[in-house]
Amino acid sequence: xxxxxxxxxxxxxxxxxxxxxxxxxxxSAIYNLQWFxxxxxxxxxxLLLIQSSQREQTSxxxxxxxxxxxxxxxxxxxxxxxxxxxxxxxxxxxxAGTALIFGKGTTLSVSS
Amino acid sequence: xxxxxxxxxxxxxxxxxxxxxxCEQHMGHRAMYWYKQKAKKPPELMFVYSxxxxxxxESVPSRFxxxxxxxxxxxxxxxxxxxxxxxxxxxxxxxxxxxxxxxTFGAGSRLTVL
Numbered sequence: 001x002x003x004x005x006x007x008x009x010x011x012x013x014x015x016x017x018x019x020x021x022x023x024x025x026x027x028s029a030i031y032n033l034q035w036f037x038x039x040x041x042x043x044x045x046x047l048l049l050i051q052s053s054q055r056e057q058t059s060x061x062x063x064x065x066x067x068x069x070x071x072x073x074x075x076x077x078x079x080x081x082x083x084x085x086x087x088x089x090x091x092x093x094x095x096a097g098t099a100l101i102f103g104k105g106t107t108l109s110v111s112s
Numbered sequence: 113x114x115x116x117x118x119x120x121x122x123x124x125x126x127x128x129x130x131x132x133x134x135c136e137q138h139m140g141h142r143a144m145y146w147y148k149q150k151a152k153k154p155p156e157l158m159f160v161y162s163x164x165x166x167x168x169x170e171s172v173p174s175r176f177x178x179x180x181x182x183x184x185x186x187x188x189x190x191x192x193x194x195x196x197x198x199x200x201x202x203x204x205x206x207x208x209x210x211x212x213x214x215x216t217f218g219a220g221s222r223l224t225v226l
Contacts, residue, residue, distance in 0.1 A: 034215070044217040089155075
């Protein structure tokens with residue numbers, strides 16, 4: 001059974017720092033990996049999707065990498081801002097015809 | 113229109129009430145999902161519809177009854193719920209039900225069962 005783990009569970013940084021969020025998964029036979037952002041009490045916003053054949057994806061200050069063989073992904077946030085404060089969820093889809101399996105998330109707090 | 117719209121945003125109901133959560137998308141997506149998220153926990157899959165047919169039911173209690181009346185709408189009918197069913201219910205859609213698709217999520221319906 002696929003399990004997704006995110007480390008750390010919480011992270012506090014001052015504004016302007018670069019940071020890395022980690023995600024690991026136990027079954028490397030995935031179709032894709034998706035990073036989401038969730039603000040308190042709100043729905044999920046998709047940040048980046050990495051297909052299994054890809055190594056990384058970039059969107060603005062965000063860069064996500066995927067190492068399928070080792071079962072790991074990282075989300076790199078450059079020059080963090082207070083508006084980046086949220087919970088970041090990693091999710092994988094490892095079988096055609098099934099839905100995403102989520103990690104528990106990393107709650108990020110960026111102080112000004 | 114690139115949104116998934118969920119109504120109501122908040123719902124409070126008693127254990128004997130019958131209510132429904134609604135989800136709508138106009139992106140032409142043919143796969144629609146219901147997820148349940150408890151506080152400080154990740155979303156957990158409840159149901160998946162593919163081309164208006166129930167494709168996945170993750171052993172959800174029968175007090176939750178999904179319905180997909182057409183390709184744009186997804187309902188979740190609620191009856192005889194328990195206080196532990198209080199949670200954020202998230203709807204999502206994707207083009208089709210395959211591993212390569214991006215899921216678009218709605219803002220959620222926060223349910224409180226008294």
